[in-house]
Amino acid sequence: MQKGSITNRVWYKIRLIAASDHKTACNSGSGKAIVSFLFIMNVRVRFAPSPTGFLHIGGARTALFNWLYARHTGGTFVLRIEDTDAARNTQEATDVILHGLRWLGLDWDEGPASNNPAGPSKGDYGPYFQSQRGEMYKKRVQELKDKGMAYESEGAVKFKMDRNPIVIPDLVVGDVRRELTDREQVDPDFVIIRSDGQPVFHFVNVVDDLDMRITHVIRGEDHLTNTAKHIALFRAFGVEPPKYAHIPLILNPDGSKMSKRDTGASLQSYMDDGSAPEAVVNYLCLLGWSPKENREKLPLEEIVKLFDLPQVLRHNARFDLDKMKWLDGEYLREMNDDRFRELGAQALRRAGFALDKYPADYVKAALTTCKGKIKRFGELGAYAGFYFSDEVKIDPALAEKEFTDEAKARVKKLRAAFEQLPQFVAAELEKALKATAAELGIKAGPLVHPTRLACTGAAAGPSLYHLLEILGRDKVLQRLDIH
């Protein structure tokens, strides 16, 4: 089968027709047959993470692609937690995944309704935590044993693997004919139940996909060659395997595998650095997929419309933090003011600034001057911290450069002018500064730089006149008193 096969296209078209018929049929009150037809055809995808304590950026993209495909086709997005490794899986680890998905806005139609494995869930195919599905696995093992497809070996249960090459039809990669490796030729059978009674990944993954009626398995390419095992398992159960789509991996900038500790590997780092979730989602879409027509930044609704599996690229992508930051900046610039201030305030509090000591209007005005200037909220502490500190920390190197005796004398003159100002507002401050500069026979620049440094401690920051107004006369005069 070729990429974007005829089978798939026809199948997809049928679903579309069914969907539109469904609407009319329901409106006329006789859509029963169509509904069951729809039920069979409806796309069901799943994201099946293992709670390891962090959500890998590649995992996040896998979740996103699944979510996009579900939304694009009008299908169902299932979340299943693969917590079979009791030693490793903790409540906190599960929290991290659910929190990450919620942060990204990837809502699931079926799956856990709480973070508790034994807690409630939504959907008809639960439980959605593998730790709660032991009985189902037992039944399936027995089924295989009864069929003579599984047998006990040294306390474990092994599956009788097909000795012949298996062709994996993949929506992204095309047909993949998988031969046995040299080791597999020695013993192609593999363990499905450990000697301690716990089922292993390949087995539970297939059983759950089968029981949950998953129609499309969209996952990382690292699973591609193992898919032969999964197909053999499905066949052993007497059912057709789902359609597969193996998406390329996200690598480090140097092309190496992205592991836990690498920059940007954990979704948490984007939250910590103050990315906008919509920026992360947009960036992730651009890795391994393209909206074409030279488009880079586009709203989610648009992506949902355009996204499809056959167009997913076949080669791995490298993670580019610069481009991520660029998109971050774009989204922060266009964010509505209230949300910008809200997220900005959160970031500053996280960075240790006691915003509550300041009047709400002051905080609001201060944050507003940062809008359109920063790329990520994590920059706010360094960018706008001067608003919320009693002491201004000035870089000694910059001080030496800007605070020359000449500059100090000029600033002193400016300070006197500011002191006399009837109204301490941006427009007046600007007039006063320019007038002072004129009196001194210099341009505004040489006066602006030391003033900014004295008041903010940095060479770059929000609009000077506005920041002075917000800071207020007392603080400004105090900070301009350079020694």
Place this chain on the structure above:
RNA sequence: GACCCUAUCGUCUAGUGGUUAGGACACCGCCCUUUCACGGCAGUAGCAGGGGUUCGACUCCCCUUAGGGUCGCCA
């Protein structure tokens, strides 16, 4: 060792036999500007190598090379 996937500027990508190989990030220059950012204009930079097929290959086939993945009583 075996098996599998992949290969367009530094990076993400458009491109499906005939293009001056397009865009974005990054970088560089200029303009704008109180700083920074934004914006505007311009620029540097790419089809991994070798064989075929063809009138003609970035595009199709093979080989090499390189990168990635898998072969677990981890997921």
